[in-house]
Amino acid sequence: MDCDACRPLLPAYGDNELSVESALEVERHVRACPQCRAGLERQRRFSQTLGGLYPRAPLPPSLEDRIRRALRTPPGSRIWLNGLALAASLLLVLGSVWLFSRPHTAGAPVSVMAAADIHRSARQHVLPLAIHSADAATVNEWLAHALAFPINAAVQQTTAMTLEGASVVELAGEHVGYVQYQRHGDPVSLFLLPPRAWPETGRRMRVREVDFHLYTIDGLKLIAWNHSPLSYVLVSDLGGHGAQACAVCHSSMVDAASIALPADGKI
Amino acid sequence: MAIGTHSRALFETEALPHLPALYNFALALAGASDAEDLVQTTCVRALENFDAYRPGTNMRAWLFTILRNEWVSRHRRSQRRTHMEVSSDGEDAADLLDEAADLEAMLMDRRWSAEIKAALLALPEGYRLPVYLKDVEGFGYREIAEIAGCPIGTVMSRLARGRATLRTALAQQARERGILPANAEAGASDGL
Numbered sequence: 001m002d003c004d005a006c007r008p009l010l011p012a013y014g015d016n017e018l019s020v021e022s023a024l025e026v027e028r029h030v031r032a033c034p035q036c037r038a039g040l041e042r043q044r045r046f047s048q049t050l051g052g053l054y055p056r057a058p059l060p061p062s063l064e065d066r067i068r069r070a071l072r073t074p075p076g077s078r079i080w081l082n083g084l085a086l087a088a089s090l091l092l093v094l095g096s097v098w099l100f101s102r103p104h105t106a107g108a109p110v111s112v113m114a115a116a117d118i119h120r121s122a123r124q125h126v127l128p129l130a131i132h133s134a135d136a137a138t139v140n141e142w143l144a145h146a147l148a149f150p151i152n153a154a155v156q157q158t159t160a161m162t163l164e165g166a167s168v169v170e171l172a173g174e175h176v177g178y179v180q181y182q183r184h185g186d187p188v189s190l191f192l193l194p195p196r197a198w199p200e201t202g203r204r205m206r207v208r209e210v211d212f213h214l215y216t217i218d219g220l221k222l223i224a225w226n227h228s229p230l231s232y233v234l235v236s237d238l239g240g241h242g243a244q245a246c247a248v249c250h251s252s253m254v255d256a257a258s259i260a261l262p263a264d265g266k267i
Numbered sequence: 268m269a270i271g272t273h274s275r276a277l278f279e280t281e282a283l284p285h286l287p288a289l290y291n292f293a294l295a296l297a298g299a300s301d302a303e304d305l306v307q308t309t310c311v312r313a314l315e316n317f318d319a320y321r322p323g324t325n326m327r328a329w330l331f332t333i334l335r336n337e338w339v340s341r342h343r344r345s346q347r348r349t350h351m352e353v354s355s356d357g358e359d360a361a362d363l364l365d366e367a368a369d370l371e372a373m374l375m376d377r378r379w380s381a382e383i384k385a386a387l388l389a390l391p392e393g394y395r396l397p398v399y400l401k402d403v404e405g406f407g408y409r410e411i412a413e414i415a416g417c418p419i420g421t422v423m424s425r426l427a428r429g430r431a432t433l434r435t436a437l438a439q440q441a442r443e444r445g446i447l448p449a450n451a452e453a454g455a456s457d458g459l
């Protein structure tokens with residue numbers, strides 16, 4: 001073995017990663033070649049110096065406790081939406097029981113109709129997500145990069161649904177954010193749109209000075225509303241177990257959203 | 268999948284001792300702002316997939332692999348990732364033969380920990396990963412290949428190139444500060 005053959009093998013030899021045969025050949029050459037021997041010694045010392053001097057940061061004191069708590073949290077109970085989105089989720093669950101007793105399809109905006117189409121694709125598992133993550137911060141960061149308009153960290157934590165991921169979809173000719181959740185095996189779709197004025201159609205409700213426009217399209221429940229800096233459309237198919245979902249989540253959602261409900265449960 | 272109390276306890280016993288190493292790896296990979304969340308998510312993912320872990324194999328490498336995959340999935344489509352890639356897998360490994368100036372002694376004498384860390388973290392991800400995993404964490408080539416998701420040959424070439432690049436950067440700093448003579452280590456980019 002000459003120097004040209006030996007040199008590329010020296011790093012692996014120094015790291016004890018060569019086969020026995022190759023290592024013996026390198027060893028023979030290095031013993032006879034001062035230059036390669038010096039190079040080998042240099043690499044070993046550099047690696048040792050690097051490993052010895054690289055400063056390790058201490059584990060933040062609260063991190064292990066936080067992780068232990070996270071490990072004890074059942075999967076699927078970590079993520080939900082904040083503020084108005086949470087209020088909308090309340091409406092969605094209640095709406096599946098009380099509000100959608102009759103269809104409200106007349107005059108649904110094109111973007112709402114398109115949102116229903118996309119949700120159907122999600123339900124049929126033919127809508128690929130660009131990012132799969134149950135971490136709200138990750139989804140927010142990804143959407144902030146992917147969209148041409150600000151979203152103000154619209155996705156946050158919940159105990160009600162599992163965050164599946166996000167994508168950018170075309171909704172009536174514009175690219176908007178799509179966030180997918182799962183609840184009891186069914187997808188729940190949240191669309192994040194640039195702000196717009198929703199037409200006075202559908203069944204309208206006003207909660208905390210926000211107008212919610214409620215539609216039922218082919219059995220799907222849709223809610224469209226505005227909350228600066230975004231407009232939202234929320235789509236679900238909770239018809240089969242709306243009451244059950246209400247029983248599971250009703251109190252925590254009411255607490256979180258601080259929405260006063262009439263005694264009879266009707267809004 | 269339901270995770271039993273016994274599995275979780277076993278997981279905590281096996282995995283949590285590696286938290287300091289995982290956290291430092293996350294810092295090297297993602298920076299301080301994302302490291303804690305990345306480690307937490309890694310642990311949750313690892314517990315969810317604990318049945319895929321083979322007892323007796325390297326738990327630390329398994330956790331590092333999950334963390335690296337999680338990090339990649341978070342940044343797959345972000346602009347941040349593009350400049351972290353090295354340009355090619357086909358570079359020749361840098362050799363080790365250059366002049367005799369003793370950079371290592373200088374690094375040790377002056378306790379250049381901060382400079383070493385900064386220079387290593389400044390490497391493109393493709394180089395930073397194998398150098399960190401080998402020289403800081405002591406993983407073998409096969410484990411590094413699994414964690415980095417690339418062939419062993421790529422690990423070897425990137426490790427050699429990464430070390431050479433790192434050494435060049437440190438020698439350059441030492442020259443600029445007058446610690447090494449101006450002509451010393453001039454050939455560091457040709458060889459470590």
